[in-house]
Amino acid sequence: MTSQDPPRYRVHPSPIGDILIVTTADGIVSLHPFDGPLHPELERAALQLRALPLPDDPAADPDGAAAADAAAAQLDEYFDGERREFDLRLDWRLVRGFTRAALEAVRDIPYGETAGYGEVAIAAGSPRAARAVGTACATTPFSIVVPVHRVVRSDGSLGEYGGHPHVKRYLIDLEQAQGV
Template identity: 45%
Template sequence: MTPDTLTGLRAGEDAALARLHTRLADAAQEQGLLEIAYTVISTPVGELLLAATDAGLVRVGFGVEGHDTVLAQLSARISPRILLAPGRLAEPVRQLEEYFAGTRRDFSLALDFRLATGFRRTVVEHLPDIGYGSTASYAALAALAGSPGAVRAAGTACARNPLPVVVPCHRVVRSDGKIGNYLGGTDAKATLLAMEAAA
């Protein structure tokens, strides 16, 4: 058997496995067995894991978090019924591609905020109030969320935002003008801020 023949066989097997996986994901979705669908996309801030429930996008995970770790957390907190099923994520993928191409400034997606609770959820829900290309301090965000004295709690909410990029915690900076920490790393935060400032 020649190397070209082996390569052709492997390609055929890979294609067959991909078709089988797609059929499995479709069947799981139709039968209500798929609690969390996920996919991974390449972006200017690294590979992002996108996960969605029937209610909407539930998690955006950076590569630096460890995608296996993110999936394990989703399994523990929501459901172990997780499957690579890009079909459910087609719209979030499209909108993120537009965002990174500079043609989208706001996201219009169904979002599942179940991973943020209490004051953290209130803070996360106010993050889209900080417009594209703008920044706000953690103190201003705490005030937006109705608790001006809860600056540290607002910072913690940003650090634990389950939907970074889509829900823009990267637009929150320190009062001294420094960009501060970020779940995806300070380089990713700087990249996002520079991209929006240049638009």
Template identity: 50%
Template sequence: MTTIFEGAPPALQPDHPEEAAALSRLHARLETDAAASELLDVAYRTVDTPIGALLLAATPEGLVRLAFEREDFDTVLEALAARVSPRLLASPARLDAAARQVDEYFAGTRRTFDVPLDWRLTKGFRRTVLEHLAGIGYGVTESYTQVAAATGSPRAVRAVGTACATNPLPIVVPCHRVLRSDGSLGGYLGGLDAKRVLLGLEAA
């Protein structure tokens, strides 16, 4: 397109400031129109935290996914498009409350999350485990064995580990509060450093 004229007109150059401003305005309008027309199946945004950027995604029903940077946000968004809906837009408005609560949690001023959750990315035993985790209080930890016993499947310790490792809503559903019976950390989707930070924050 830049070959129409000798020397591309500024209006056709990439990242023309007026065009970039127009596109950002139009994006905001699309977010509003899409939500009003019930076409915004998944809205997402990122928030910066002491353990790196987090991606928050919500359906009209509630928060559906929280992801760590090391999971690669593009991969996470592609998976959401496939598993929930491709009608997915960067749209911070729907995530205002969740983002604020995440900020407050990392500032140490919030101990429980109070946002609607959409559990559709987990089911069966994994969901049972995660619902149990939701009841483990701030600063409290349980072992994988205890969680298995509490969910009525005392021999399913490994499956509890898998449920934690595939938790679509980490931090909010506190799988970081589950440790090995000997007190060692076990695993964490966000990395063991992140798990240490979260446990340290809650122990303070």
């Protein structure tokens, strides 16, 4: 895949529902669970990337297919309790400024643990930016592999997780059940 090639997508099943994996020549540009029809998800990705993602095609895009294969395999290992960290090449083009700093800080939250929005803001270098951390978590293109589910409210309650708090609860319970 060259920089002129369109992004590619794959839908991967998981215990929390289907996960849309979108790849570019630079790696995974988006990975998140979704419910409902695929078409609106692809439209959203097309608007963000300014190109409509095409179905995964190993013959036309071996690099993208390899990135999607790696993501699918690592997601399966994570849900089976065999993986605690993701080792994937991420394409950060949809993430800018403080959002990236916040998401990088989220990546440092250990498996099976949680941190408050304020704690992540401090780790990201902006102690008064707890709300911005919330926005970064809500708008991340990388769910699960950048573990925004580990970020909780200051009172310890979970928060929404894109309107799906049951998914956040599932992911936290999955990690805590593995024993830290």
